[in-house]
Amino acid sequence: MRLKAILDCDPGHDDALAILLAAHHPALELLAITTVSGNQSVEKTSLNALKVCSLAHIFDVPVAKGMPQPLIRSARYAAEIHGESGLDGPALPDPLFSLVPTHAVDLMIDLFLHSADDITLIATGPLTNVAAAMRKEPAIIPRIAGITLMGGAIGIGNTTPASEFNIWVDPEAAAIVFESGCPLTMIPLEVTHKALATPSVFQRLTTAHKTITTFVYELLTFFADTYHTNFGFAAPPVHDPCAVAYLIDPTLVTTKLMHVDIETTGTWTAGRTVCDLYGQSTLPSNVNVGYTLDSGRFWDLMLDTLMTYD
Numbered sequence: 001m002r003l004k005a006i007l008d009c010d011p012g013h014d015d016a017l018a019i020l021l022a023a024h025h026p027a028l029e030l031l032a033i034t035t036v037s038g039n040q041s042v043e044k045t046s047l048n049a050l051k052v053c054s055l056a057h058i059f060d061v062p063v064a065k066g067m068p069q070p071l072i073r074s075a076r077y078a079a080e081i082h083g084e085s086g087l088d089g090p091a092l093p094d095p096l097f098s099l100v101p102t103h104a105v106d107l108m109i110d111l112f113l114h115s116a117d118d119i120t121l122i123a124t125g126p127l128t129n130v131a132a133a134m135r136k137e138p139a140i141i142p143r144i145a146g147i148t149l150m151g152g153a154i155g156i157g158n159t160t161p162a163s164e165f166n167i168w169v170d171p172e173a174a175a176i177v178f179e180s181g182c183p184l185t186m187i188p189l190e191v192t193h194k195a196l197a198t199p200s201v202f203q204r205l206t207t208a209h210k211t212i213t214t215f216v217y218e219l220l221t222f223f224a225d226t227y228h229t230n231f232g233f234a235a236p237p238v239h240d241p242c243a244v245a246y247l248i249d250p251t252l253v254t255t256k257l258m259h260v261d262i263e264t265t266g267t268w269t270a271g272r273t274v275c276d277l278y279g280q281s282t283l284p285s286n287v288n289v290g291y292t293l294d295s296g297r298f299w300d301l302m303l304d305t306l307m308t309y310d
Ligand SMILES: [Ca+2]
Pocket: 009, 010, 011, 012, 014, 015, 038, 039, 124, 125, 240
């Protein structure tokens, strides 16, 4: 039986890859795509989700727009990485369908409350929608089979020295989710920085001659440029599909169960995922934390799935 999943995202170049992987891999049944303010405004991330799905002919998955800003803080975007549209690079046609009228938070609640089967949540943006859903309807919490999220870092961050972008944008939401008691798997920068789109990945994309592989090639070309400019990376890391890949094949990521707290008040460290790697805390373990990735098998999975598109 396919694993039922909801993808909560903020597309976003690497979110686009997460959508393409989640929607077409036979191990998963994608029930909904929900969008959140993050890499860009929720209007832009929602439009981007619709455009990606339209280009890929993903018409059977509802797309619902979610929270326009973090729970407490002002919205903060990543235009220096993803451009003004949130998905700069490829020239994408207008979407061929519309958002569902339901708010993302309500769609999430409805799916978790009323599905007979287990549903896993994959979160690849700030955790605002997830936390809002837990606050609005706490009865969903025991019904969530698990949450696999891209976010955080064991070590240094990518938005501040202490913090990774998704958690930094909405630390209060992350704290709610990390303290919820839901089974959590965190795919941090230590994992995603191994998912580098190297020249051999570009080479494999160019030889495919498909609409989707050309689109991904153009996405990654833009992403490579901004990652080089901002971080000096020789090849860009595709963070978000790592969370999807882990759900499809958990052997791709090595994980360790530990206690993780979210720093919400630090002057220099707000948004830090404080990971108790050595078990020094007396607090119970609450997160399965990834720390390395089999990048060769990850790219085989990613590229093989892209090849299944027309
Ligand atoms: Ca994202």
